[in-house]
Amino acid sequence: MAIEVRIPTILRSYTGGAKVVEGAGDTLGDLLADLDSRHAGLKARLVTETGALHRFVNVYVNDEDVRFLGALDAKLNDGDSVTILPAVAGGAFGFAAAAAIAQHSAAAGATRSARGASVAAR
Amino acid sequence: MLSIDRSIVDAIVAHARRDHPDEACGVVAGPAGSDTPARHIPMDNAARSMTFYEFDSMEQLRVWREMDDRDEEPVVIYHSHTATEAYPSRTDISFAGEPNAHYLLVSTREPETEEIRSFRIVDGVVTEEPVRILEPGVDPHAVQSYMFGQSPATVDYECSGR
The missing domain is CATH 1.20.5 (Single alpha-helices involved in coiled-coils or other helix-helix interfaces)
Structure with a gap:
C-alpha cells in the first residue's frame, strides 16, 4: 500500500533531501512508524514523547487537516497523499x-x- | 541581508496597521532559490489575538501548494507585535520552521513610526540581519540600509560628536 508523503524543507535532512517519499500504513501513526524505519528520527520531529502529534507541525491527508480526522489514528487508504508543513505561529x-x-x-x-x-x- | 521592495514593505505595514491591535501575519513568496520576495500574501490570523498569531491550517495548505505549483518558496514570513518591540519572542523561535525564510517583524506600538526588523531563525538561534528597502526608481546601489527598526522618519541625521 503506497502513500505519497510530502516532506517540508526543515525535515528533508531526514530523507536525504527528498521532497516526496513513499510509505505504508493503515493509520497515520503506522505510516510514521514505517517512515521512521527508513528515515530514522523523522517520527520524533512529528510526535511528542507522550504520543501526540506535535503542535509545531500540520499534517494533512489529501485536503484535510488530520487534527479533524483523529490525528495519529486518522485512517489511510492506498493512493492517499499526506502533506507535512511546519505550523506557522x-x-x-x-x-x-x-x-x-x-x-x-x-x-x-x-x-x-x-x-x-x-x-x-x- | 533582506532586500525587499518599498511597495511590499508598505503593504505589510498597512496590513499590520489595519489589524492592530490584533497581530497580523502573512508571507511574501518568491521564486525558489532566488531569495527575492515578490508576491505578498496576507494571511488570516486564526488566533485573532493581540499576543498570538497562527496561520489557518487550511489556508496555509492552499497557499503552500500554490507556491509549490509556481516553483516559489516563502522568502519572507512576517507578523506584527502590537505593543512590544519587533524582536522574536520565545514562542516565535520555537515555531520557526522555515530555515530559508526571513522572519520579518513589524511593531505597530507607535502609530507614526515604522518599526521593521528581519531575522534568520535556524535551530532556535536568532540572527538579526539588515533590511535593505529598494525604493522605486532609485539606483539600488545608492539605497541605504536600515537596521534596528529605523526608518527615514526616525533616523537622526545630525553628526555625532556632541
Missing part, C-alpha cells in the same frame, strides 16, 4: 510570559483572599 506573548502572568494573577488572587480574610476578621 508565534507572537509577542511567549510561553514564559504567559506562565509569569498566570503566576502573577494566582498571587494577586491569593493576596485578595488574604485581604478579604483580614477584613472579615475585623
Whole structure:
C-alpha cells in the first residue's frame, strides 16, 4: 500500500533531501512508524514523547487537516497523499510570559483572599 | 541581508496597521532559490489575538501548494507585535520552521513610526540581519540600509560628536 508523503524543507535532512517519499500504513501513526524505519528520527520531529502529534507541525491527508480526522489514528487508504508543513505561529506573548502572568494573577488572587480574610476578621 | 521592495514593505505595514491591535501575519513568496520576495500574501490570523498569531491550517495548505505549483518558496514570513518591540519572542523561535525564510517583524506600538526588523531563525538561534528597502526608481546601489527598526522618519541625521 503506497502513500505519497510530502516532506517540508526543515525535515528533508531526514530523507536525504527528498521532497516526496513513499510509505505504508493503515493509520497515520503506522505510516510514521514505517517512515521512521527508513528515515530514522523523522517520527520524533512529528510526535511528542507522550504520543501526540506535535503542535509545531500540520499534517494533512489529501485536503484535510488530520487534527479533524483523529490525528495519529486518522485512517489511510492506498493512493492517499499526506502533506507535512511546519505550523506557522508565534507572537509577542511567549510561553514564559504567559506562565509569569498566570503566576502573577494566582498571587494577586491569593493576596485578595488574604485581604478579604483580614477584613472579615475585623 | 533582506532586500525587499518599498511597495511590499508598505503593504505589510498597512496590513499590520489595519489589524492592530490584533497581530497580523502573512508571507511574501518568491521564486525558489532566488531569495527575492515578490508576491505578498496576507494571511488570516486564526488566533485573532493581540499576543498570538497562527496561520489557518487550511489556508496555509492552499497557499503552500500554490507556491509549490509556481516553483516559489516563502522568502519572507512576517507578523506584527502590537505593543512590544519587533524582536522574536520565545514562542516565535520555537515555531520557526522555515530555515530559508526571513522572519520579518513589524511593531505597530507607535502609530507614526515604522518599526521593521528581519531575522534568520535556524535551530532556535536568532540572527538579526539588515533590511535593505529598494525604493522605486532609485539606483539600488545608492539605497541605504536600515537596521534596528529605523526608518527615514526616525533616523537622526545630525553628526555625532556632541
